[in-house]
Amino acid sequence: MRKPLLAAIAGSADDRPDAVTVAGRSCSREQLLGAASAVAARIAGAPVVAVRAEPTLETVVAVVGGLLAGVPVVPVPPDSGPAERDHILRDSGAALLLAGPGGAGAADVASGPTVSAGAAAVETILVDVTERAEWTKPEPDEASTAFILYTSGTTGAPKGALISRRAVAADLDALADAWAWTPDDTLAHGLPLFHVHGLVLGVLGALRVGSRLVHTGRPKPEAYAAAGGTLYFGVPTVWSRIAGDPAAARALRGARLLVSGSAPLPTPVFHTLEELTGHRPVERYGMTETLITVAARADGDRRPGCVGVPLPGVRTRVIAETGAEIGELEVTGPTLFDGYLNRPEATAGSYAADGWFRTGDIAAIEPDGTHRIVGRASTDMIKSGGYRIGAGEVENALLDHPAVREAAVVGAPHADLGQEIVAYVVADEVSERALIDFVATQLSAHKRPRKVRFLEALPRNAMGKPQKRLLPPA
Structure with missing residues (x-):
């Protein structure tokens, strides 16, 4: 039976004062749990809670507090404009907005208890990482919603994807297996905390595995070089900048794995990183709606342009025209979302008749099971x-x-x-x-x-x- 999502945070015999570090500020897992418990006590019973997802300790505390209380968490990009923020708050039904002191959302509190964005008005609660409480209630059912994550909205207004606690736990356990991720690791990255990569993998992954987390605040090459990680997460833009800074890249030689995702890693960057760091980067593939489904393994082959093999429990297939080598990738498994919030037609349209999720990505599967992602069906399949x-x-x-x-x-x-x-x-x-x-x-x-x-x-x-x-x- 799978352990509860947050089980590894409490009761660790090897807790350390810098178990979680974000932009130079640290806390132990015990301190994180105490502060998150105080948040949980304040928001318990709310239907949905939004979190201004800045790269701060307050964001980590707020997210964990929401998960403790069993309140679905909606990460809000800190740089979102009024229209985008209004849409996310209204569409999600968020009753509360959690923000750190000094954040852009916090400034609005001085004149009243609500943040107003067009038609959306929600009460703002400031998160204090020094506040403590004891939360003794059991974790919510694994089928309940952990997150409402908003898609990029490239084909209209962003849609809220319902992500269950079960899906998050299944994905993190599968990735721990694929990457031999253990409590002895230190995960380092500087990715945004409102996406799957930076938040679900990059925060909850470390908390669930029990490894130390160092979030660099911003993903600068010099910050990665100084982080002392064994496991590094980045997107191609980050890795390209590190590859362009030989001193920073060479500082990563002591790491165990360099992981790239969210977009294809250019082949020249792959080879430059290999030359400077001694590591062939691990690439992986996923979507908001599916979490991570395919990844190169720590003990497997790593080839530029390839994203590895399906994670344990995940199945994939390519639907191609007769004679074609590439086609639309479809997936099924325990990491899939529970549908789009209040969008039954969009949810139904994202699945094939037999229940497989249609990713909209064009892929090829090599004879050894390795996957190559060619592009998006809507923009990257060219008929010439x-x-x-x-x-x-x-x-x-x-x-x-x-x-x-x-x-x-x-x-x-x-x-x-x-x-x-x-x-x-x-x-x-x-x-x-x-x-x-x-x-x-x-x-x-x-x-x-x-x-x-x-x-x-x-x-x-x-x-x-x-x-x-x-x-x-x-």
Whole structure:
């Protein structure tokens, strides 16, 4: 029988004063539990609680307090604008907003007990990490909702994904198995605390396993170098910056695993990290709705462009047209969400007729079970001249050119081909023709870009994912 989600926080014989460190401030697990218990006592009975998810100890205390009380937690990005924050608060039905003193949400408290965002008005509670209480109630049922996590909203207003305690526990246990993650580890990262990667894996993972956590506040190379981790989490933007700082990268040689996710890690960055750190990075794949489902294992093969094999308990399949090597990835297993909040039609539409979740990502599965993610079905499956082409494959080929630092590939309407391949690149002193010819020598000729557009930088979100919908017209 699976142990309760928060079981490892209490009663540890090897608790240490710096068990949890965020942006230079530390506490023991006992202190964390005491402060979170005080939060739980204040919010018990609320239907939903929002947390202003800044990279602070207060955020960790607030999230754990919500989970202790059995109140679904809604992380709110600290940089969200009024419209986004209003939508999240209204759509989730949050009755309370937890914030740390000095945070942007806290300033509103001076003039009253509520934060108002358009039509949404919720009571704000300031989190005090020095406050203590004893919480003796048993953990809520594992089927109950732990989080309401809002998707990126690339196809409309963000939807709230209902994530159960059971799904979180199953995912963290599977990842601990895959990465040989133990209490002897120190997890270090500087990822946002409102996404699966930074919050669920990067905070609850350490708390559940019992390992030490060092959150660097911001993911700067020098902060990673000084963190003393055995296990590091990052997104490609973070790893690219570390690869560009040889001194910081070499400081990670003492680590055990470097984990990259949330977007494909460019092949040149993979090889540079291997050269400087001595480690071949571990890549993994997941979504808000599924948590992490596929990952390279600590004791397994790690290849650039590949995200590993299904985690224990997870099954995958690729739905492809006859004769095609790539198709839409579908998954099933214990880590899946319980649906979108108040969106039954959207929930139903995200599943195949036999109950498998449709990820919307295009993938290929190698004979040994290793998965390659080619891109999103909506933006990264290009149909040109009768061929089906994955944008990710062309992007990787471009990134193999020594002058190219970033690349994004899309399909643009074309009268004859249906779609033509257009590449947006950040590069140094290389011509359009040279890049087109380079790809043609690396891949089939029909996969070469027809146009190349040069940019100063690709538009990206907080997790480092390229935002193709924000690219200029081809």
